[in-house]
Amino acid sequence: MDRLMAPVNELARNCARSADTAVWGEFLDRCAPVAALVAARVARIWHGRSTASVVDDIVQEVFLKLCEQERRVLRDFKPRGEDSFFALLRVVTASVANDYFRRQHSEKRGGKVVTMVLDEESSSVVPVVPEKDSEIQRAVLFSELDHKLRSATGTTAERDRTIFWLYYLQGLTADEIAGLPASGLSAKGVESALRRITTWLRKELEPSKPDGPAEPAGEPG
16 A cells, blocks of 8 residues: 555554655645644633644644654554544644643733542542553543543533543643633532533443443533
């Protein structure tokens, strides 16, 4: 198969071990639009709008991230399904984008900080990855959780997914999340949403009971 016509999973693996400009050009052409969409969405969460220059800056940082440590993210990538590299790319981009905006706002934060204490069962939804494990393993775990969150339906599903990752992945407090333009919630509302999301997600991740009646899938919204 022509390397330029290969699925994105194979293209990513090719780029992990090749500096061929044609292969990298095809890789950028396919991945940049996906990264740009995620970057624009994160920008709207933080500022209520996105600009082309900011999105371009974030996308550039994403590809620099993919090339760090001799392209470690690409070398460690193991496909988990068709086009699964895009799922990993979305997680990496969201992380890079949130870090970008947190740097901008790091000196502006202050005042009341409202944190949320989840019960032990709810907290266990997010896996703890040992520090000795690679960053790519953490990203894969997060992408699997994100796939489950994306399967949720309801009018608030997308907002709730964003809140979940801002809290667990980026470490924002309930008060900080409530202060974002696109949140539309108070700190108490954010806390309530987090409890609802983690409870739903924990039930979704529980092993199915073959002897019991099937239950309809829940939704965080």
